[in-house]
Amino acid sequence: xxxxxxxxxxxxxxxxxxxxxxxxxxxxxxxxxxxxxxxxxxxxxxxxxxxxxxxxxxxxxxxxxxxxxxxxxxxxxxxxxxxxxxxxxxxxxxxxxxxxxxxxxxxxxxxxxx
Amino acid sequence: xxxxxxxxxxxxxxxxxxxxxxxxxxxxxxxxxxxxxxxxxxxxxxxxxxxxxxxxxxxxxxxxxxxxxxxxxxxxxxxxxxxxxxxxxxxxxxxxxxxxxxxxxxxxxxxx
Numbered sequence: 001x002x003x004x005x006x007x008x009x010x011x012x013x014x015x016x017x018x019x020x021x022x023x024x025x026x027x028x029x030x031x032x033x034x035x036x037x038x039x040x041x042x043x044x045x046x047x048x049x050x051x052x053x054x055x056x057x058x059x060x061x062x063x064x065x066x067x068x069x070x071x072x073x074x075x076x077x078x079x080x081x082x083x084x085x086x087x088x089x090x091x092x093x094x095x096x097x098x099x100x101x102x103x104x105x106x107x108x109x110x111x112x113x114x
Numbered sequence: 115x116x117x118x119x120x121x122x123x124x125x126x127x128x129x130x131x132x133x134x135x136x137x138x139x140x141x142x143x144x145x146x147x148x149x150x151x152x153x154x155x156x157x158x159x160x161x162x163x164x165x166x167x168x169x170x171x172x173x174x175x176x177x178x179x180x181x182x183x184x185x186x187x188x189x190x191x192x193x194x195x196x197x198x199x200x201x202x203x204x205x206x207x208x209x210x211x212x213x214x215x216x217x218x219x220x221x222x223x224x225x226x
Contacts, residue, residue, distance in 0.1 A: 033213055040122075042201065042218040043157070048211040058213060090156060096212060101205075102147060103214060105156040 023091030136202035
């Protein structure tokens with residue numbers, strides 16, 4: 001199993017550009033999450049999904065959109081990039097019936113908006 | 115809402131024991147997690163507590179007191195590779211998709 005994979009690993013965007021951060025998991029997890037991590041600020045939940053076709057907002061959803069057309073994929077879309085979106089983005093997945101239901105994290109995407 | 119507090123930084127000596135505390139105030143509680151995060155890497159799962167008491171896992175132990183809103187992570191026989199950030203996280207319930215609410219993390223430096 002590859003676990004949770006994310007692409008790209010690094011990206012620099014100009015203000016106003018758009019991009020999609022890709023996230024794929026091969027563990028057949030139905031729960032998936034997007035977090036952002038700013039220096040010294042911990043991880044904040046952007047969006048989550050409890051299964052294909054079902055998504056919901058987290059703590060900091062403004063400026064982002066998601067979709068979940070398959071169990072495996074959960075892309076995060078930035079439509080009009082702003083400097084405030086400079087951050088490290090982590091995708092995670094979990095399966096609620098597992099013993100600990102821990103979340104497995106992808107390697108992250110480091111995004112800079114200039 | 116949820117408020118999770120942990121110390122910003124700690125320093126300890128190789129071979130020693132260190133305890134990292136975490137206090138939380140939450141509107142709902144569905145378990146507490148500790149994750150380890152090395153610089154530039156993803157968080158990795160260390161431990162999980164949902165009932166009061168101590169969970170031991172090799173060199174790592176985690177304790178939970180739900181009535182006090184308190185947990186700690188205990189690291190024994192510290193090694194240089196234990197230098198990392200340690201994240202305390204409280205899991206929400208089904209209405210939030212069991213999402214994690216993280217503290218800001220404790221940066222641990224292990225010195226020779």
